[in-house]
Amino acid sequence: MSMDIKPKHLIKIIFPLIAVIFLSLIYVGYTDLKSSKEDAYEQARTNIKVAREYLELHFNAAENQLFLLNELLNKRFSIADFLASAQHVVDQQPKFSEIGLYTGGNYYATNGVTVTEATERVKTRPWFQVSREAGETYLSPIYMSRSTKKWSVTLVKVARSYEGRLVHVLLEMDATGLYQQLSLLKTLEHGYLYAVDLSNRQVVMHPDERRIATPSVSVSPELIEKIRSGQLKGTIDNYMYQMQWKFSVYDADNPFGWVLLSGTIKQDITAKAFNLGAVGLALVAIIAIMVIVRFTSMLIHNNGRNLIEVNELSELNQQLTKMIHGLLPCNQVMLFVYDEVANEFVDVTCNHHFSYVDVASYLPVTKHRSMRVNKHDPYDVIARTIAPHQNVIRVPLTKQQHVQGIIYILGATAKTPWVVNIYRNYAQGALNHVLLRQQIQNKDQMTGLMNKNYLRIQLQQTLQCERKNYYLAMMDIDDFKMINDGLGHLFGDEVIMTVAEKLKRFLPQNSTAARYGGDEFSIMFQADSFADAKAKLSVLRDRISLHRVSYENKECQFTMSIGCAPVTGDLDSVISAADTALYEAKGKKRPKVCKHDMLDGPCQFYEPKDGSDPQMLCTGKNSIVA
Known part of the structure; x- marks a missing residue:
């Protein structure tokens, strides 16, 4: 028995079908x-x-x-x-x-x-x-x-x-x-x-x-x-x-x-x-299109929500990889973040790092848009290194005309990179949030240097990346308690800020300086050898020690002790070795004598010298040399 379908029957279902389609559009x-x-x-x-x-x-x-x-x-x-x-x-x-x-x-x-x-x-x-x-x-x-x-x-x-x-x-x-x-x-x-x-x-x-x-x-x-x-x-x-x-x-x-x-x-x-x-x-493909759009939209919103809640760069890299793999076929997703201290772009897994000079040669022209990079492109140093035999899509993440990060999508089969721009705004906002949180958490508000937490993170990354010829120096102001108690806490603050300014000014290249706590500072830096590291630290210590601090009719010339250790092994052993070296350095300092006259002003400091009179190092407004 055959069905007798006539045109009038088809005409009858056109308007109900259109109604269903538009109701579906409204719902979606x-x-x-x-x-x-x-x-x-x-x-x-x-x-x-x-x-x-x-x-x-x-x-x-x-x-x-x-x-x-x-x-x-x-x-x-x-x-x-x-x-x-x-x-x-x-x-x-x-x-x-x-x-x-x-x-x-x-x-x-x-x-x-x-x-x-x-x-x-x-x-x-x-x-x-x-x-x-x-x-x-x-x-x-x-x-x-x-x-x-x-x-x-x-x-x-x-x-x-x-x-x-x-x-x-x-x-x-x-x-x-x-x-x-x-x-x-x-x-x-x-x-x-x-x-x-x-x-x-x-x-x-x-x-x-x-x-x-x-x-x-x-x-x-x-x-x-x-x-x-x-x-x-x-x-x-x-x-x-x-x-x-x-x-x-x-x-x-x-x-x-x-x-x-x-x-x-x-x-x-x-x-x-x-x-x-x-x-x-x-109308021919509306139902299929709406199903695809609905599914894609749901994934984008869910993944975007996850990015907003990210607090760490490693977690951001994981979420981005998951999002992009769900969006288009590719072999690998790599996130590079600009490190202002080292002036280089480093991938979150610490397997690669590139100086900003190299990256700047090809970013200015295209830094605001995603683009496909051919495997034969002679300009993109990063792409040639991480994917020498495959095409990649480069996605810059910017803030106020400055590139903060770059996403590289390796082996993407999509013909054009516009698809990844769906996620670019989410990724850009998430990266800005993470970096702003890190800036708030990792900076010492008094000196403007980085804090202890930031230094530990940088040390851990250096160890994980197995970077060579890095050293950790722990620095301590000698007799700071006597300076603080004798000349006042505001004077002590001035001494700490003076050391911080000197560190910013005379710090070796590719270095990270931090206030470790109180009057203690730390530096992670590069050197060709341990002897080279000691030489650089000796120059830095002399430049700081030559400076005389003056504040509210008080003066003080102080010295610093420095301990140094290579950045190798595990985090705690590196810090412990540098601390041990610092204590040994402080033990070798010449003993000092402190005299305090409650009637004539703050504490007076003397360093005994063989065969000569004591030398006054710090004086207050009403100090009297004994």
């Missing part, structure tokens, strides 16, 4: 839109978390400086001495614009500012709050500084001097300078991060300086009520600004009284969803 578009929205919200939350950690780090540093300056007042330092110490802090910390002292109706500040009989004028300044009592520390609203002509916020500590007089110690910070690093944190294409003062709804930080100190649109009175009732974190799903619908994620759980917000325009989410989901409307 809706699910893509929902997934894109979740990704955008998660990325915004991650941006806020990084921003909060960054700001807390800087405000803690400011509070520490205020504490030290307040201690000067408690020790009966004169206003001139206070201003000299404050000027030193401002000169060393670019984000600190001005340090001031308001007491007895007069205002004194760095850069030679003095205002007498300033009681009425001070009452009009944004940083002055008459209700504050001794012992309180608070942050001012945003304002335009009269002296620096910059948008500023001021951290104020109210205290009493040793005479019982109420004083206000002020530390003014450049808000726009503080925001520069945070401006890199973006949500999708058009988003940005900004901050609003909870007390007055004024914008404190924003990529558009015209918005600073203006009322916030997103932080409404209703939102402020929600925050004060305990809802410190949440989302603002819809609000209109400049004829565009926007969303923001907010977080008011911080010690500086600000609402941190990160978001973007709604069109960003819809555009992303439709770019990934709507690939064509050809």
Whole structure:
């Protein structure tokens, strides 16, 4: 029995089929839109978390400086001495614009500012709050500084001097300078991060300086009520600004009284969803196309979500390899990251490293786009080394015109590299987040050198990569406790910062310098032999020892002990060997005699010499040579 199918029967099913197809399109578009929205919200939350950690780090540093300056007042330092110490802090910390002292109706500040009989004028300044009592520390609203002509916020500590007089110690910070690093944190294409003062709804930080100190649109009175009732974190799903619908994620759980917000325009989410989901409307192949797009979209969103949560470079390399292998057939994926200390690109597995001079020869022309590199290309040094007999796809990862990393996809069968650009934005944002976190975690805020944690990571990588002719030096300031106790902690800080500056200036090439802790420093560097390493360290020690530190009518010329060991074996044995060498070096130092006169000033240091009088090395303002 045969079926008699006539044209009229086919015509009857055309419109129902079209309806099913378009309903399917609507459903797929809706699910893509929902997934894109979740990704955008998660990325915004991650941006806020990084921003909060960054700001807390800087405000803690400011509070520490205020504490030290307040201690000067408690020790009966004169206003001139206070201003000299404050000027030193401002000169060393670019984000600190001005340090001031308001007491007895007069205002004194760095850069030679003095205002007498300033009681009425001070009452009009944004940083002055008459209700504050001794012992309180608070942050001012945003304002335009009269002296620096910059948008500023001021951290104020109210205290009493040793005479019982109420004083206000002020530390003014450049808000726009503080925001520069945070401006890199973006949500999708058009988003940005900004901050609003909870007390007055004024914008404190924003990529558009015209918005600073203006009322916030997103932080409404209703939102402020929600925050004060305990809802410190949440989302603002819809609000209109400049004829565009926007969303923001907010977080008011911080010690500086600000609402941190990160978001973007709604069109960003819809555009992303439709770019990934709507690939064509050809009715013949629509069902197959929608299935493929739906599956691919799901994988991209899931993998992108995983990248946002990455904290380490090794983990980022694993996730990228998994993502790209799932996207197109290839033999291997390799991630190279630029190491600023060694001035070279190093792959995460430490099997290859290339100097920046070599890489720079072919990157400037094409650093903003992915491209296919032929196996016969004479310019790409990395591609020729890691894949001499196969074609690769090169994917640069950039930040503000600078290449931070390069992904090489070896043996990719895809004819064009545009496919990998689907993941490029995810990979670029994830790499920026990882490097920013590492910068926050690995830098010593006082000296600007790297810290102990960073040094250990670099040592471990050097050992894993089996790099030859590397040495570890441990350095210690001799008799630092006597300097610190005798001449004061601020003088001790000046000695530490002097050593740090000398290390930056005279450090051998291809070296990593770090503050290991207290008055101890460490260097990982290259040398041709152990004798060459000792010679380089001897020159470095002499250059540091020749310098005389002067600070607040006190002077000191100090020496350093250095222990050195080759970087070989395991991490703990290398550090232990260098420490042992350091203790041996300190044991060979000439003994010193310390005399302390409580009436005539700080400690005086003498080094006995055979057949001659003692030599005074460190002196205070009122020291008397015995």
